Amino acid sequence: MADCGTIGINFRFMPVFPNNLSLRQLRAFDEVARQGAFAPAARELCITQSALSESIRQLEEALGMRLVDRTTRTVGLTSAGQAFLQDVRHAFDTLEQGVQHLSDLAALRRGKVRIAAAPSVLAVLLMPALPRLRAEHPGIEVDLIEDSAEGIALRVHSGQVDFGVGAAHPAGGELLTQPLVSDQMGLVAQADEPLLQAAQLHAADLAQLPFVGLTTDTAISQLLATAPGMPANVLHTPLRVSNPALLFDAVRQGLGVSLIPALTAQHPARGALGFRVLDTPQVVRRTLLIQRPRRALSPAAQLLCEALVAQVHTLSHQAGMLPD
Amino acid sequence: MADCGTIGINFRFMPVFPNNLSLRQLRAFDEVARQGAFAPAARELCITQSALSESIRQLEEALGMRLVDRTTRTVGLTSAGQAFLQDVRHAFDTLEQGVQHLSDLAALRRGKVRIAAAPSVLAVLLMPALPRLRAEHPGIEVDLIEDSAEGIALRVHSGQVDFGVGAAHPAGGELLTQPLVSDQMGLVAQADEPLLQAAQLHAADLAQLPFVGLTTDTAISQLLATAPGMPANVLHTPLRVSNPALLFDAVRQGLGVSLIPALTAQHPARGALGFRVLDTPQVVRRTLLIQRPRRALSPAAQLLCEALVAQVHTLSHQAGMLPD
DNA sequence: CGGTGTTACGTCGAGCGTAACAATA
DNA sequence: TATTGTTACGCTCGACGTAACACCG
Numbered sequence: 136m137a138d139c140g141t142i143g144i145n146f147r148f149m150p151v152f153p154n155n156l157s158l159r160q161l162r163a164f165d166e167v168a169r170q171g172a173f174a175p176a177a178r179e180l181c182i183t184q185s186a187l188s189e190s191i192r193q194l195e196e197a198l199g200m201r202l203v204d205r206t207t208r209t210v211g212l213t214s215a216g217q218a219f220l221q222d223v224r225h226a227f228d229t230l231e232q233g234v235q236h237l238s239d240l241a242a243l244r245r246g247k248v249r250i251a252a253a254p255s256v257l258a259v260l261l262m263p264a265l266p267r268l269r270a271e272h273p274g275i276e277v278d279l280i281e282d283s284a285e286g287i288a289l290r291v292h293s294g295q296v297d298f299g300v301g302a303a304h305p306a307g308g309e310l311l312t313q314p315l316v317s318d319q320m321g322l323v324a325q326a327d328e329p330l331l332q333a334a335q336l337h338a339a340d341l342a343q344l345p346f347v348g349l350t351t352d353t354a355i356s357q358l359l360a361t362a363p364g365m366p367a368n369v370l371h372t373p374l375r376v377s378n379p380a381l382l383f384d385a386v387r388q389g390l391g392v393s394l395i396p397a398l399t400a401q402h403p404a405r406g407a408l409g410f411r412v413l414d415t416p417q418v419v420r421r422t423l424l425i426q427r428p429r430r431a432l433s434p435a436a437q438l439l440c441e442a443l444v445a446q447v448h449t450l451s452h453q454a455g456m457l458p459d
Numbered sequence: 460m461a462d463c464g465t466i467g468i469n470f471r472f473m474p475v476f477p478n479n480l481s482l483r484q485l486r487a488f489d490e491v492a493r494q495g496a497f498a499p500a501a502r503e504l505c506i507t508q509s510a511l512s513e514s515i516r517q518l519e520e521a522l523g524m525r526l527v528d529r530t531t532r533t534v535g536l537t538s539a540g541q542a543f544l545q546d547v548r549h550a551f552d553t554l555e556q557g558v559q560h561l562s563d564l565a566a567l568r569r570g571k572v573r574i575a576a577a578p579s580v581l582a583v584l585l586m587p588a589l590p591r592l593r594a595e596h597p598g599i600e601v602d603l604i605e606d607s608a609e610g611i612a613l614r615v616h617s618g619q620v621d622f623g624v625g626a627a628h629p630a631g632g633e634l635l636t637q638p639l640v641s642d643q644m645g646l647v648a649q650a651d652e653p654l655l656q657a658a659q660l661h662a663a664d665l666a667q668l669p670f671v672g673l674t675t676d677t678a679i680s681q682l683l684a685t686a687p688g689m690p691a692n693v694l695h696t697p698l699r700v701s702n703p704a705l706l707f708d709a710v711r712q713g714l715g716v717s718l719i720p721a722l723t724a725q726h727p728a729r730g731a732l733g734f735r736v737l738d739t740p741q742v743v744r745r746t747l748l749i750q751r752p753r754r755a756l757s758p759a760a761q762l763l764c765e766a767l768v769a770q771v772h773t774l775s776h777q778a779g780m781l782p783d
Numbered sequence: 784c785g786g787t788g789t790t791a792c793g794t795c796g797a798g799c800g801t802a803a804c805a806a807t808a
Numbered sequence: 809t810a811t812t813g814t815t816a817c818g819c820t821c822g823a824c825g826t827a828a829c830a831c832c833g
Contacts, residue, residue: 157481182824182825185789185827188788188789188790189789192789200564218557218564219558229546229553233545233546240538241524429529429530498813506798506800508814510798529812532806
C-alpha cells in the first residue's frame with residue numbers, strides 16, 4: 136500500500152486527534168490519579184511499575200504536556216492533568232455506557248424489533264406471543280407492520296424491518312427465505328352451511344354458492360388462481376375485500392362463503408363462522424420467514440423469531456396446519 | 460509480580476469495563492461506519508483492508524456482538540452497531556475536547572494561576588504587568604493573594620498557589636527557592652524631611668525622630684530587628700501597622716518616619732512621600748521565588764513568572780534595587 | 784533499609800502487510 | 809472480470825517483565 140498521508144487530497148477535518156494515545160495509557164493515567172501513586176495503581180492495573188511508568192511517559196509525550204508531578208514519595212496531578220482527567224473520565228463513562236447498552240441489547244433488556252407480516256400471521260402467530268414477551272422483556276419495543284407479500288419483501292429488502300413473514304414475492308430481489316409454516320385452504324362459511332358437515336369437500340361443491348374473495352393483489356387470491364379445478368365463481372368474484380377481517384364480516388353478513396388458509400381461520404375475527412379444510416384439491420399455502428441475506432438478526436429479533444416458531448408449534452394440531 | 464486477579468480482595472467496582480478494546484479498534488469502527496465500506500475506510504486509516512478487517516473482528520469479539528453486517532459489496536451497521544456508534548463518537552468528541560483543552564493550556568488560551576506574594580511584590584511587580592497580560596491572554600485567570608512570608612510558604616507547600624514571591628520562611632518545610640530581586644532598606648518620610656537631602660544617611664540619624672513600624676510578624680520588621688546599629692526607637696515602635704499602605708498613611712499623617720525596602724517604596728500608595736536609601740548599615744532584603752519542589756509550573760504560571768522577572772529588570776535602575 | 788519512581792535491556796506477542804482466496808455485481 | 813471482504817502466514821516493533829539504579833523517609 137502506498138504510504139499514506141503523503142500528498143493525498145483528503146486531509147479532511149483532521150483536528151490533530153489523539154492518533155497516538157491508547158486506552159491503555161488513559162486507563163493508566165486514570166488509575167494513577169485515583170490511587171495517587173504509581174505502585175498501587177500498577178497493582179490495580181496488573182502490570183509492573185515500570186510498564187506503568189512507561190505508559191504515563193508515552194501519554195505525556197503524545198500530549199506534549201506533563202500530566203503528573205512525580206515526587207518519589209507522593210504523586211500529584213498537574214493542573215493540566217486535573218483538567219484532562221475530567222474529560223478522560225467522561226469519555227470512559229460514555230464508553231462504558233455504550234458497552235452497557237450493547238450488553239442490554241444482548242440480554243434483551245433493551246431493543247427494538249420491526250416486523251412486517253401478513254394480517255393472519257400478525258393476528259394469529261405474533262399477537263398471542265406478545266403478552267408474555269411484554270411481561271418478560273418490557274424493554275423491548277416491537278413494531279408490527281401489516282402488509283402484502285410485495286410490501287413485506289420491499290420492507291425487508293430496504294432494511295426497514297428486521298424480518299418479514301409471509302408469502303414469497305419476487306420484489307426486493309434476492310432475499311433469504313426459510314419455510315415457517317404451511318397450511319391448507321379451507322371453506323369459511325356461516326355455521327349452518329351444510330357443506331361444513333359434508334363427508335368430503337371438493338372445490339366443485341362451491342360452484343353454486345355465492346363467493347366472496349380477497350383482492351387480486353393478495354397472495355391467497357393468487358394462490359387460488361393457480362390451483363386446479365377451481366370453479367369460475369371462485370376465480371372471478373363480484374365482491375373482493377383486502378383482508379381477512381373484512382372477509383369474515385362479509386361472510387357473516389350472508390354475502391357468501393370463501394376459501395382461506397387454515398392459519399387465517401384461527402383469526403379471532405372469524406368469530407362463530409365455521410371452517411373446514413378443502414379435501415380436493417389440497418391447496419397448500421407456504422408461509423416463509425424472510426430476511427435480508429448476510430444480515431445478522433438482533434438478539435431481540437431472534438427472540439421474536441423463536442416466539443413465532445413456538446407459536447407455530449402450538450397451533451400445529453389444528454386442522455389444515457402443516458408445520459415445516 | 461504475582462499474577463493479578465487471583466484471590467485479591469480488591470475487585471472494586473469492576474463493571475466489566477472495556478479491558479480489551481483499544482482506541483484503534485474504535486477508530487476503525489467509526490471510520491467503517493462513516494465510509495460504509497472497508498476499502499475506503501482502510502485507505503483513510505492508512506492501513507490495509509486485512510488489518511482493518513482484523514481490527515473490526517477483534518472489536519466484535521471483545522464486545523461479544525456483531526457490529527457490522529458484511530455484504531461483500533456494501534456494509535451496514537447492526538442495530539447494536541448503530542447504538543454503539545453513538546456512544547463511541549460521543550467518547551471521541553469528549554477526548555478530542557480534552558486534548559483541545561490541553562492545547563489551550565499550552566498555548567495560553569486558557570489557564571488559571573494563583574500567586575501568593577507580599578504586598579509590595581503584588582503592587583509593584585505584578586500589578587503593572589497585568590494589563591498587558593490581560594490583553595494578550597484574556598483566557599488566563601489570575602488569583603493574587605496577599606500574605607505574610609509564613610502564609611506564602613504555607614500556601615505554596617499545600618499547593619494552594621502555583622508559586623509564591625516573598626521572603627524565606629521555615630514554614631512549609633522544604634521549598635524550592637530562587638532569588639528574584641534584592642533591595643536595600645531606606646527612609647520614607649514626608650517630602651520636607653531634611654534627612655532625605657542629607658549627603659549621607661545613617662541609622663543613628665533616625666534616633667530622635669518619631670518612628671512608625673510594621674507589625675512584628677512581617678519579614679521587614681524581623682529584618683530590621685537583626686540589622687546592626689539600629690536605634691532603639693526603630694526596634695521598639697509605639698505604632699505598628701500591618702502593611703505598607705497603612706504605613707504610608709501614617710507617615711503622611713505626620714505620625715513619624717519609617718524604614719522600608721526600595722521596592723516597597725515604588726508602591727503607588729507612597730504618593731508624594733520622600734524616600735532615600737539608608738547608607739549605613741546597608742540592610743538588604745532578599746525576595747525569593749518560592750515553588751513546591753518537583754512540581755512543574757503550568758504554562759500560564761511560567762508566563763507570570765517571566766513577566767515578574769521582566770518587571771524586576773524594568774525597575775532595576777531605581778535606587779536601592781539589586782536584581783539577582 | 785523499605786519503599787518509591789526511573790532507566791536499561793531482553794523477550795514475546797499483537798498488529799501489520801503480502802498474498803491467495805471467496806463472493807458479489 | 810473487477811472489486812470487495814476474509815483468511816493464512818511471516819515479520820517487525822511495541823509493550824511487558826526483570827533487574828539495577830537513584831532517591832526520599
